[in-house]
Amino acid sequence: MQLVLEKRAERSRTIALVSPLIAIALTLITMSVLFAILGKNPITALGVYFIAPLTDGYSLQEIAVKATPLVMIAIGLSLCYLANAWNIGAEGQFLIGAVAGSWIAVTTQGTEAGHWVLPAMLVAGAVAGALYALIPALCRVRFGASEILTSLMLVYVADLLLDYLVRGPWRDPAGFNFPTTAEFDPVATVPVLIEGGRLHLGSIIALIVVAGAFVLLDRTIKGFEIRVVGVAPRAARFGGFNANQLVLLTFAVSGALAGLAGIIEVAGPIGHLQPGISPGYGFTAIIVAFLGRLNPIGILIAGLFLALTFIGGEQAQITMKIPLDVTKVFQGILLFYVLACDSLILYRFKLVFAARQVQSAAR
Amino acid sequence: MMKRLLGAAAALVLAGSIAGVAHAADKLKVGFIYLGPIGDLGWTYQHELGRQALVKELGDKIETTYLENVPEGPDSERAIEQLVRAGNKLIFTTSFGYMDPTLKVAKKYPNVHFEHATGYKRDKNMSTYSGRWYQGRYIQGQIAAKMSKAGVLGYIGSFPIPEVVSGINATMLGAQSINPNIKVKIIWVNTWFDPGKEADAAKALLDQGADIIMQHTDSPAAMQVAAERGKLAFGQDSEMIKFGPKAQLTSILDTWGPYYIARVKAELDGTWKSEDTWGGLDSKMFEMAPYTNMPDDVKKMAEETQAAITSGKLHPFKCPIVAQDGKEVECKGGDHLADGQILGMNFYVKGVDDKLPGK
Numbered sequence: 001m002q003l004v005l006e007k008r009a010e011r012s013r014t015i016a017l018v019s020p021l022i023a024i025a026l027t028l029i030t031m032s033v034l035f036a037i038l039g040k041n042p043i044t045a046l047g048v049y050f051i052a053p054l055t056d057g058y059s060l061q062e063i064a065v066k067a068t069p070l071v072m073i074a075i076g077l078s079l080c081y082l083a084n085a086w087n088i089g090a091e092g093q094f095l096i097g098a099v100a101g102s103w104i105a106v107t108t109q110g111t112e113a114g115h116w117v118l119p120a121m122l123v124a125g126a127v128a129g130a131l132y133a134l135i136p137a138l139c140r141v142r143f144g145a146s147e148i149l150t151s152l153m154l155v156y157v158a159d160l161l162l163d164y165l166v167r168g169p170w171r172d173p174a175g176f177n178f179p180t181t182a183e184f185d186p187v188a189t190v191p192v193l194i195e196g197g198r199l200h201l202g203s204i205i206a207l208i209v210v211a212g213a214f215v216l217l218d219r220t221i222k223g224f225e226i227r228v229v230g231v232a233p234r235a236a237r238f239g240g241f242n243a244n245q246l247v248l249l250t251f252a253v254s255g256a257l258a259g260l261a262g263i264i265e266v267a268g269p270i271g272h273l274q275p276g277i278s279p280g281y282g283f284t285a286i287i288v289a290f291l292g293r294l295n296p297i298g299i300l301i302a303g304l305f306l307a308l309t310f311i312g313g314e315q316a317q318i319t320m321k322i323p324l325d326v327t328k329v330f331q332g333i334l335l336f337y338v339l340a341c342d343s344l345i346l347y348r349f350k351l352v353f354a355a356r357q358v359q360s361a362a363r
Numbered sequence: 364m365m366k367r368l369l370g371a372a373a374a375l376v377l378a379g380s381i382a383g384v385a386h387a388a389d390k391l392k393v394g395f396i397y398l399g400p401i402g403d404l405g406w407t408y409q410h411e412l413g414r415q416a417l418v419k420e421l422g423d424k425i426e427t428t429y430l431e432n433v434p435e436g437p438d439s440e441r442a443i444e445q446l447v448r449a450g451n452k453l454i455f456t457t458s459f460g461y462m463d464p465t466l467k468v469a470k471k472y473p474n475v476h477f478e479h480a481t482g483y484k485r486d487k488n489m490s491t492y493s494g495r496w497y498q499g500r501y502i503q504g505q506i507a508a509k510m511s512k513a514g515v516l517g518y519i520g521s522f523p524i525p526e527v528v529s530g531i532n533a534t535m536l537g538a539q540s541i542n543p544n545i546k547v548k549i550i551w552v553n554t555w556f557d558p559g560k561e562a563d564a565a566k567a568l569l570d571q572g573a574d575i576i577m578q579h580t581d582s583p584a585a586m587q588v589a590a591e592r593g594k595l596a597f598g599q600d601s602e603m604i605k606f607g608p609k610a611q612l613t614s615i616l617d618t619w620g621p622y623y624i625a626r627v628k629a630e631l632d633g634t635w636k637s638e639d640t641w642g643g644l645d646s647k648m649f650e651m652a653p654y655t656n657m658p659d660d661v662k663k664m665a666e667e668t669q670a671a672i673t674s675g676k677l678h679p680f681k682c683p684i685v686a687q688d689g690k691e692v693e694c695k696g697g698d699h700l701a702d703g704q705i706l707g708m709n710f711y712v713k714g715v716d717d718k719l720p721g722k
Contacts, residue, residue: 058448062441163553167523167720176483176707177525178459196471198440269437271467276460279434314442317430318449324400324432 005347015345023337030333040320048319049312049330059315061199063307065269068206069094069278071303072261073285075213076254078294082217084230085247089136089151090258091282092158093129097259098266099162100128102273105188106170106181117187121263129259130252132158137251141244147251155282163275170273180274190268202264209257213296226250258282291338306331393417393627394451395429396442398458404601405556405581406617407431410457410480413619420624424631435460443468447475453630455623456480459524465489476635478626481526483706487637492622495643496526497533497705498672499615499651501679502665503597504537506612506654507575508545509661510595516547517568519578519585521555523720527579529708533679534577535715537668548573549717558584569594575612586610595656602652613665614652621647641702644673680705687711 032042053059073090080087101121108117136150163179172182193199217223229236229243236243261281266273288306292299313327395414399407414427428451433442439461446454447468455478456465462482469477469489477489485491507516516538520527531549538545548571550564557580565576565585569592576589576596583606589596590607598604598614622642629635642648651669654662671677682694687710695701711719 058444065437065441177709178483179522179524180463183463265437269440271463274435274460276435277437279436279438310438311441314430314445315449318394318428318445321428324430 002352004350004352005343006350008346008348012345012348015341019341019344020338023334023341026337026341027330027334030337031330034326034329035322038322038326040322045316045320045322048316050308052315053308053311058197059311061194061197062311063304064203065198065200066307066310067303068200068203069261069265069281070285070288070306071300072202072206072209072264073254073258073282074288074292074299074303075209075296076257077285077289078292078296078299079213079216079226080250080254081289082230082294083226083243083246083250084233085137085140085250086148087133087136087151087251087254088148088286089133089154089282090254090285091278091280092151092155093133093255093258094262094265094278094282095155095158095162096132097125097129097262098273098277099158099165099262100259101125101263102170102181102184102266105184105267106273108188109182109185113185113187115187117185118190118267121188121267122260125263126256126260129262130256132259133251133255134248137248141247147247159275162273162277166273166275172272181272183272184267188267189271190264198269200264200268202261202268205260205264207300210296210300217296222249258285287335291335309334390424390426391453391627391631392449392451393425393427393630394446394449394454395427396433396439396446396454396456396458396461397429397431398433398435398460399556399581400432404583404603406600407457409600409617410455410619413623416620417623417627421627421631425627433461437464440464440467443477444471447472452476453627453635454478476630485637485639490626490638490640492626492640492642492648493526494617494648495641496615496649497529497679498643499649500530500533501537501672502651502668503577503613503615504534504539505541505668506657506661506665507534507577507597508538508541509664510612510657511542511545511575513572513574514542514545515571515573516545517565517571517573517576518547518549519561519564519568519576519580520549520551521579522553523551523709525706525708528711528719529680529705530579531715532708532712535712536679536684539714543714545714547715547717549715551720552580554580556581558582561585562588565589565596583607598652604652604655609656611652612656613654616650616652618647618650641706644669645675685713687713687715689713 028046035042035045053063073094077087077090101124104117104121104124132154135154136147139145139150140147166181167179170181171177172180190200190202193201225241226246228239229241229246233243266277270277288299288302292302309327309331313324316322317324395410397407397410399405401411402408414429418427428446428449430442433439435458443454443456443464453476457480459481462479462484465477465479466484466486466489469486473488475488479489479491481493482491518531535547548568550568552560552564554560561580561582562584565588568576574594576585576594578585578599581600583603586596586598586603586607590610594610595612596607596610598611600617602616603614604611654665668677678699680700682698684692684700686692695704709719711717
């Protein structure tokens with residue numbers, strides 16, 4: 001007797017809806033066993049991970065702060081991926097956006113510049129991110145170069161450019177030569193929404209982006225084009241959709257969103273430009289995009305959920321002395337189950353009995 | 364059966380944690396933020412050893428908590444605040460990049476005390492502490508000059524920040540005191556920890572004719588490369604002798620324990636106040652690993668230099684200091700460079716054949 005995966009005739013709609021729930025349930029069961037083995041009470045531990053952060057305003061704010069860049073980047077990436085354009089370099093576009101916006105903050109520092117500074121920074125960040133993303137997109141459209149490789153390699157270029165600027169020309173003159181710019185002026189800082197907290201205007205912008213993406217994909221012809229080009233390239237060609245143009249468009253939009261996320265992060269929670277402004281947001285956002293099934297609302301939920309595991313993981317380290325590695329195992333297990341369960345949308349389990357196997361072997 | 368087992372385990376844990384809570388109520392809570400995973404050597408590991416020494420000394424009066432692998436970006440501010448909200452009253456943030464986040468949280472919670480390693484921003488509830496590692500580098504420079512047959516040292520730099528630059532300069536000044544014609548080759552790897560890059564850098568330096576490897580990075584990879592090729596090397600942060608029993612000359616060992624114990628005692632006594640501590644060999648902020656793989660006369664010289672620096676008789680940045688361009692550096696500290704000049708060092712001394720990145 002053997003268990004095999006058999007392709008379904010068509011996508012199972014039921015499983016598509018239930019699969020994330022099965023995945024979460026399986027994750028919870030696996031984690032409970034793991035906690036028990038570690039000698040921790042599984043109920044308490046899961047409570048610390050998932051419930052405790054949701055019960056006080058401070059943690060809720062922190063979840064939103066953490067999720068903001070992830071959601072913004074992931075929305076852009078989802079447009080690319082839907083259109084079959086593989087932007088892996090959101091991290092670089094994030095950094096370039098941060099650099100471009102910071103340029104305005106640094107040059108206006110200490111001057112009488114008014115309230116136009118922050119909006120100008122945000123626009124600069126978005127434009128720079130878009131232009132930077134267009135490099136790999138143009139290389140693919142014009143020369144057929146793999147955008148996966150070129151976009152990824154440009155991450156390191158952006159990283160080193162930022163590094164050069166904060167060690168050289170933009171270095172804080174009062175900073176003992178350490179690699180950081182001076183703190184941005186108040187007019188160059190993203191305002192916080194609640195006094196004393198860290199929740200900032202960027203989170204609102206992220207929500208607007210989610211809504212915008214939803215409308216784009218669900219209600220406009222461009223959105224329809226993006227989907228068709230990704231799912232059925234031949235049909236799209238017959239329909240007269242220009243796939244190359246869509247590669248350029250989705251890359252530009254996703255670069256703009258990553259760049260915007262970058263400058264918001266720098267002008268918001270960080271407050272100055274320094275190396276290491278991103279703990280890998282551009283890459284984590286790829287996970288968020290797929291966890292959210294390339295759907296704007298899904299991405300919002302996935303981003304918040306991933307942020308929750310970060311915050312919960314910290315609280316588990318503090319209150320229960322559960323090592324950080326467990327949080328990472330936990331995120332890995334979750335992703336594993338989500339992908340495994342998703343395969344059930346297109347496949348189903350089937351028991352194959354020994355008799356048939358013998359038969360086929362005899363043949 | 365499994366269910367019963369789980370239930371029993373759960374009950375035990377619950378009982379344990381309740382007892383723990385009741386117990387911990389009147390203990391001082393001390394928190395630590397670590398840059399890396401703890402591992403078994405390197406920067407974060409040395410801070411963890413310090414924490415363990417602290418627990419050993421004052422474990423009945425305090426409860427310690429740490430958060431590891433906290434990136435130096437916006438996440439660190441949240442991590443620090445989480446420790447505050449969990450009731451920690453004294454918090455050590457153990458990497459330079461936590462400076463501004465620590466300051467922000469410190470302003471928000473004036474009743475909590477903070478200790479930030481290797482930074483320069485302070486507040487009335489935020490101290491800084493660091494080590495005068497350049498003293499150890501001077502000793503290493505002397506040893507290297509004695510031991511090098513080629514007269515060429517290989518130096519793996521992490522980031523061109525003042526701490527690393529002053530380390531290179533101190534090494535060079537020490538080496539020049541033995542051999543005025545000594546040369547140093549520098550490779551910047553732009554990382555604190557990346558065994559692959561560090562090993563590549565070590566190989567490149569040896570291929571370029573260096574026969575002694577010095578590093579300002581965290582992994583033992585360079586030590587291993589030196590050992591494989593039968594060359595000599597210095598460890599960094601931790602004891603690395605097991606990675607090169609025939610290669611390690613000595614290593615600068617970060618020993619934070621005494622400082623942590625002193626600060627927590629002050630907190631317990633109610634005498635804690637914001638200070639700037641820059642401890643050297645005399646205050647045991649760091650130690651030198653045993654001098655190995657060298658003849659007795661070199662070992663004797665190293666020990667004498669160490670004693671002279673510890674007693675204050677010898678200052679590695681004794682004036683006159685001549686910069687790379689041949690100009691003499693202004694001497695602001697009497698007969699040696701002032702602390703501020705060392706803390707903000709962004710020039711090479713004469714004889715370093717390299718261009719300082721970003722200059």
